[in-house]
Amino acid sequence: MELGWWGVPVAVLGGAIRVSTPFLFVSLGECLTEKSGRINLGLEGILVMGAMSGYGISHLTGNPWLGVLVAGVAGLILGLLHGAVCSLPRVNDIAVGIGLMLFGTGFAFFLGKPFVQPKAPTLPAIHLGDWASSPQVQSALQVNVLFLIGVVLALAMAWAFRSTRWGLVVRIVGDSSDAARAMGYNVNAVRVMATAAGGFLAGIGGSFLSLYYPGSWNEGLSSGQGLMAVALVIFARWQPLYCFYAALLFGGAGALGPALQSVGITSGYYLFNAAPYVLTLAIMIATCSPRRTLVGAPGELSVTR
Amino acid sequence: MPDSTMVLPAGSAVASPIRGERLRRAAESVAIPIGALIVAMILFGVFMASIGKNPLEVYALIYKGGFSSGFAWQNTLQRAAPLILTALCVALPAQAGLVIIGGEGALVLGGLAAAVVGHAAAGAAPLATQVAMAVVSMTVGAIWIGFAGALRHYRGVNETISSLLLTYIAIALFNHFVEGPLRDPASLNKPSTEPIGEAVMVGHLPGMDVHWGLAYGLAFCAVCYVLVRYTVFGFALRIVGGNVRAARLAGLRVGWLVLMSCALGGAAAGLAGMVEVAAVHGSANASLIAGYGYAGILVSFIARHNPIAVIPVAMLVGGIGASNGLLQRRLDLPDATVLVLQGIAFMAILAAETLYGRFRIFQPREEKK
Numbered sequence: 045m046e047l048g049w050w051g052v053p054v055a056v057l058g059g060a061i062r063v064s065t066p067f068l069f070v071s072l073g074e075c076l077t078e079k080s081g082r083i084n085l086g087l088e089g090i091l092v093m094g095a096m097s098g099y100g101i102s103h104l105t106g107n108p109w110l111g112v113l114v115a116g117v118a119g120l121i122l123g124l125l126h127g128a129v130c131s132l133p134r135v136n137d138i139a140v141g142i143g144l145m146l147f148g149t150g151f152a153f154f155l156g157k158p159f160v161q162p163k164a165p166t167l168p169a170i171h172l173g174d175w176a177s178s179p180q181v182q183s184a185l186q187v188n189v190l191f192l193i194g195v196v197l198a199l200a201m202a203w204a205f206r207s208t209r210w211g212l213v214v215r216i217v218g219d220s221s222d223a224a225r226a227m228g229y230n231v232n233a234v235r236v237m238a239t240a241a242g243g244f245l246a247g248i249g250g251s252f253l254s255l256y257y258p259g260s261w262n263e264g265l266s267s268g269q270g271l272m273a274v275a276l277v278i279f280a281r282w283q284p285l286y287c288f289y290a291a292l293l294f295g296g297a298g299a300l301g302p303a304l305q306s307v308g309i310t311s312g313y314y315l316f317n318a319a320p321y322v323l324t325l326a327i328m329i330a331t332c333s334p335r336r337t338l339v340g341a342p343g344e345l346s347v348t349r
Numbered sequence: 350m351p352d353s354t355m356v357l358p359a360g361s362a363v364a365s366p367i368r369g370e371r372l373r374r375a376a377e378s379v380a381i382p383i384g385a386l387i388v389a390m391i392l393f394g395v396f397m398a399s400i401g402k403n404p405l406e407v408y409a410l411i412y413k414g415g416f417s418s419g420f421a422w423q424n425t426l427q428r429a430a431p432l433i434l435t436a437l438c439v440a441l442p443a444q445a446g447l448v449i450i451g452g453e454g455a456l457v458l459g460g461l462a463a464a465v466v467g468h469a470a471a472g473a474a475p476l477a478t479q480v481a482m483a484v485v486s487m488t489v490g491a492i493w494i495g496f497a498g499a500l501r502h503y504r505g506v507n508e509t510i511s512s513l514l515l516t517y518i519a520i521a522l523f524n525h526f527v528e529g530p531l532r533d534p535a536s537l538n539k540p541s542t543e544p545i546g547e548a549v550m551v552g553h554l555p556g557m558d559v560h561w562g563l564a565y566g567l568a569f570c571a572v573c574y575v576l577v578r579y580t581v582f583g584f585a586l587r588i589v590g591g592n593v594r595a596a597r598l599a600g601l602r603v604g605w606l607v608l609m610s611c612a613l614g615g616a617a618a619g620l621a622g623m624v625e626v627a628a629v630h631g632s633a634n635a636s637l638i639a640g641y642g643y644a645g646i647l648v649s650f651i652a653r654h655n656p657i658a659v660i661p662v663a664m665l666v667g668g669i670g671a672s673n674g675l676l677q678r679r680l681d682l683p684d685a686t687v688l689v690l691q692g693i694a695f696m697a698i699l700a701a702e703t704l705y706g707r708f709r710i711f712q713p714r715e716e717k718k
Contacts, residue, residue, distance in 0.1 A: 085509065129696065132703035138448055138509055139702075142646060143695035150688025157683040268517045275510050314528065318521030321514045325506075328514075334505035 051180050052303050058184025059299020060292045061191060062257045066091065066266075067291035068194040069249030070273035071280065072201060073242035075287055077123075078277055079205065080238035081218035081231075081344030084126050085141025087246045088270030089148020090119045094250025096156035099261035103164035108255050111164070112190070115251030116244045122148055123243020127236030137346060145270075159261050167256045188256050190248065194288070197245075201284035214238055218342035246270065268321065275324045279331055281340040297323045370713050377711035378653050385701035386651070389694040396689070402680055410679055414672025421671065423558045427629075428667035429660075430559075431456070433566035434621035435645025436652065436659045437573055438494060441614035442508070443654035444577055445607050446590035447501060451512025452618040453642025454519030455493045459486035459619025460626040461523055464633035465531065467545030467626070478549045482623050483565075490619020491612035493519065498611030502604045508611075520638060527633055541634035551628040562624030566663075569617055573656040576613075586610055618642065644670070647695050666691070 070087050077084045084090075094115035102111030126144050130137045170192075173185025205211040217224045217234045224231050253269075254261045276294060280286035301316035332338065394404030415425050438452035463482040470478040497515055500506040526542075533543040551561045577583035589596040589606050596603050621641060630636050648666050652658035669687055676682045706712070 125696070129700045132700060134705065135699060135702050136448075139650065140696070140699050142448070142450055142509070143650075143692070143699050146643060146647065146688065147692030147696055150685055150692040153685030154683055154689045157685070268513070271510065271513055275514070278507075311529065312525065314521050314525035318518050321517045321521070325511060325514050325518070328506045328511060329500060329504050332505040332507075334503065 049307060051307055054178075054180050054184050055303035055306060056296050056299050058180075058186075059303060060296035061184070061187060062295065063298040064291040064295025065188060065191045065194055065252045065256075066249040066269050067273055067276060067294045068191070068198065068288060069252065070246045070270050071276045071287040071291055072194070072197055072284055073119075073245030073249070074274050074277045075242075075280070075282055075284055076201065076214070076245070077235075077239045077242035078345055079218045079282060079342055080214045080235045081221065081342050082127070082130055082137045082235050082239060083141065083274065083345060084123070084144070084239055084242060085138055085271065085274060086122065086126055086144025086148060087141075087242070087273060088266065088268065089145040089152075090122045090243050090246040091148075091250040091253070091270040092152040092266045093122060093148045094119050094247030095254035095265050096152040096159065096250075096261055097247070098251030099164050099254035100156065100159045102166070102255055103159055103162050106165055108165050108167045111255055112167070112248055112251045115247040117247070119243040119245070119247020119250065120240050121243070123240040123246075124236065126243070127239035130239070131232040131236060153263050156261055156263075160263075164255070164261075166259050167252075169256070188252070190252050190256065194291075198284045198288040205284070215342070218344050220343055246273075249273075272320060272324045275328055278338065279324075279327045281338065282342065283340065294320055294323065373711050373713070377705065377708070378655075380711075381701050381704050382651050382653065382698060384704075385697040386694055388701075389690070389697035392697070393690050393693050396693075402682065407676065407680065407682075410675050411669055411672040414675035415668025415670075420558075421668075424671040425664060425668040426557075426559045426563050428670050429663040430562035430566045430628075431621040431625055431641040432645055432648050432663035432667050433563075433570060433659055434617045434624070435642050436648035436663055437569060437645075437656060438490075438614040438618035438621075438642070439646050439649035440652065440654040440656055440659055441573060441577075441617070442494070442498065442607075442610045443649065444583070444586045444590050445610045446593070447498065447607065447611065448509045449494060449497060449512045449611060449614060450509055450646050451494060451497055451516045451519075451642070452614075452621075452645045453638070453640070454512070454516030455490035455615045455618035456622040456625070456642050457516075457523045457637055458493055458519045458622065459490040460622030460637045461526060461531075461542070461633045462486050462489040462619070463623035463626045464542045464545060467549050468543045468632075471546055471549075475549050478545075479551060479627065482545075482549075482627055483620060486619040486623035487616035488619070490615040490617070490622070492615070494615025494618065495608055495612035498608045501611075502607045516642065523633070523638070524635075527635070531633075533632065536632075536634070539634055541630075541632040544632045545627065547631075549627065550631060551624065560624070560628035562621075562628045565620060565624060567660065569620065570656045570660055573613070573617075577656060582606075582609075618645070621645075644691065647691055647698075650695065651698050 070091060074087055097118040098111035098115035101114040102108040126140055129135055129140050167188055169186040169188055172187055173182040176182055205215060213229055213234060217231050221231045253265050276290045280290045297320040300319050301313060304316055305313055397404040397407050415421055435452040435456060438455060439449055442449040463486040466482045466485045467478060470481055497508045497512040500511050501508040528540045531542045532540050553560050585601050586606050589603055593603060625637055626633055644666055648659055648662045652662040673684060673687045676686055677684055
C-alpha cells in the first residue's frame with residue numbers, strides 16, 4: 045500500500061519517536077543537573093562520548109546492552125569531572141560546559157577512530173506496527189526499549205522531585221544554597237552527584253544514537269542534540285514530563301527533512317535539517333523574558349539570571 | 350609618611366604604587382594560565398604515554414611542526430590569522446560579560462558573503478573588490494552575532510546557547526547555498542561557489558609566505574585593545590561586564606553596549622571568513638568549516654579575553670594545529686589528537702580560575718606604616 049503524501053506525517057511521527065529518544069535522555073539528565081542549580085553545557089560532549097564508547101564496546105563484546113551501560117558510565121565520569129571542576133570557587137559552570145563540550149568531542153573522535161568502519165551489533169526494536177499493512181506505518185511504529193525506559197524515567201523523575209527525600213534535597217540545593225547549607229546539606233556534593241547522574245543519562249542518550257538510530261559511529265553523528273536538550277529543558281520549565289513532550293516535538297522537527305526527502309522534495313534539504321535549531325531558537329525567544337525569571341526556574345541557576 | 354595609596358600625577362618618574370599593583374595583576378594573569386598550560390601538557394603527556402606514545406617525542410614534533418623553522422612559523426601564522434579574529438568574537442562580548450561561542454557561524458557566513466561579492470565584482474579593481482568583500486563579510490558577521498546579543502538584551506535569551514544554535518543554522522544555510530543556488534557547476538566532487546579569481550585574491554605580506562589576513566588580525570586586535578582600554582566606550586563596556594545593575598544606575602545604555610560588543614566581535618569573525626576565502630581557498634566550500642570558531646573560544650579564554658594577549662595565544666594554538674599533520678604521519682596518531690590537547694588545556698585553564706588571588710606574591714602588599 046502506498047501512502048503518498050500521507051507518508052510525511054507518518055514519517056514525522058515515526059521520526060518523532062525515533063529521534064526523540066536521545067533528546068529525552070539528555071534533557072532528563074540536564075533537568076536533574078539544573079534542578080540542583082548548575083547548568084552543564086557539556087552534555088553535547090558527553091553525548092558524543094557516550095555514542096562512541098557504546099558503539100566501541102558493542103563492537104568489541106558483541107553485546108549492545110553492555111555498550112549502553114558503558115556509555116552511561118563514560119557520561120558519569122565526564123559529569124563527575126564537570127561537577128568537580130565547578131565545585132572550585134569562582135569557576136563558571138557555563139565556561140566549564142563549553143570546555144567539556146570540546147574535551148568530550150575531541151576525546152571521542154580520538155578514541156573512536158578505530159570504530160568508524162566496523163559494524164557493531166545494534167539494539168533490537170519492538171515492532172508495535174505489525175498489524176498495519178503499510179510498511180511506512182510499520183517502520184514508524186518500531187519502538188526501541190530505550191524510548192520506553194525514557195518514558196518511565198520521566199514519570200519516575202517527576203514523582204521523585206515531588207515526593208521523595210532525594211528529590212526535595214536536589215530542589216532545595218538548586219533553589220537556595222544558603223537554605224540547604226543551613227539544613228546541613230553539602231551543596232557541592234549534591235550538585236556533583238546530580239551532574240554525574242545527569243551525565244549518566246546523557247551518555248545513554250548518546251549510545252542510542254550509535255546503537256539504534258542512525259545506528260553507526262562517525263564524527264558527524266551528533267550535531268547539537270546535546271545543546272538543544274539544554275534549551276529544551278528551559279522550554280520544558282524544568283519539569284520531567286514536559287521534557288518528554290518537548291523531546292517528541294524536537295524529534296518530529298528533526299525528522300522533517302528526511303521525511304520530505306522520502307516523498308521527493310530534496311531542494312531545501314539542508315534548510316529542513318536546520319528546522320530543529322530554528323525551532324529551539326524560536327521557542328527560547330518566545331519563552332524567555334528579560335524582566336522576570338522564568339516560572340519554575342531553580343533559583344540558583346545562572347543561565348536564567 | 351604619605352599614604353601609600355596616594356595617586357601620583359601621570360607620567361611621574363617615581364613608580365606609582367598603582368602601577369606596581371597593575372604589574373602584579375598582569376604577572377598573575379600571565380603566570381596562572383602558563384601554569385595551567387604546563388599542567389595540561391603533563392596530563393596530555395600521561396595520556397599519550399598510556400596509549401604507548403612517547404610524550405617527549407610528541408612535544409618535539411609539535412615544536413618541529415609549529416615553531417622550529419621559518420616554514421613552520423609561516424604555517425603557524427597562517428593558522429593564527431583566523432584564530433585571532435575568531436578569538437576576538439569571544440573576547441569583545443566577554444568585556445560586557447557575555448559568553449558568545451558562535452564565531453564559527455559568523456566565519457562561515459562571512460566567508461560565503463565574501464565569495465559572493467568577490468565573484469560578482471569580477472572585473473572591478475582588485476583593491477576595491479577586496480575592501481567590498483571585507484566590509485560585506487564584517488557586516489554579515491556583525492548582524493549574525495549582534496542578533497545573539499539582541500536576543501540576550503531584549504528577550505533574555507541565554508547568548509551562549511543562542512549563538513551556538515545560530516552556528517548550526519549558519520552552517521545549514523551555508524550548505525544550502527553552496528550545494529544549491531550558488532554552486533559552481535564546475536565543482537564536481539567538492540561543491541563550491543564560483544571562484545573569485547586570482548586577481549582578487551589577497552596576497553602575501555612582503556618578504557613572507559603569510560597572507561595579509563595576519564595583518565588584518567593584528568590591526569583588529571590593536572584597535573580593540575585601544576577601544577576596550579582607553580576609550581569611554583570600552584570603560585562603559587567593562588562596567589556592564591562587571592555589574593549590569595550598576596551600569597543601569599549610572600545611566601549607561603546597556604543594550605547598545607551589549608549589541609555593539611557583539612557586533613564588533615561578529616565583524617571580526619566575519620572578517621576571518623573573508624580572509625579564509627580571499628587568501629586561502631579562493632571560493633566558499635566545506636573547507637571553511639574547519640573549527641576555527643571553536644578553537645577561537647579556547648584562545649580567548651586562555652588570553653583571559655585580553656585583545657592583545659589573544660595574539661600570542663593564537664600563535665600557540667595555531668602552531669599546535671600546524672603540527673597536526675606531522676603527528677599523524679610520524680606517530681600514526683588520529684587527527685583528533687589536537688582536539689584532545691585543546692580540550693585538556695581548556696579544562697585546565699578553567700579550573701585554574703580558582704587560583705586567582707590565592708598567591709601572596711601577586712597580592713597588593715600590606716600597607717607599611
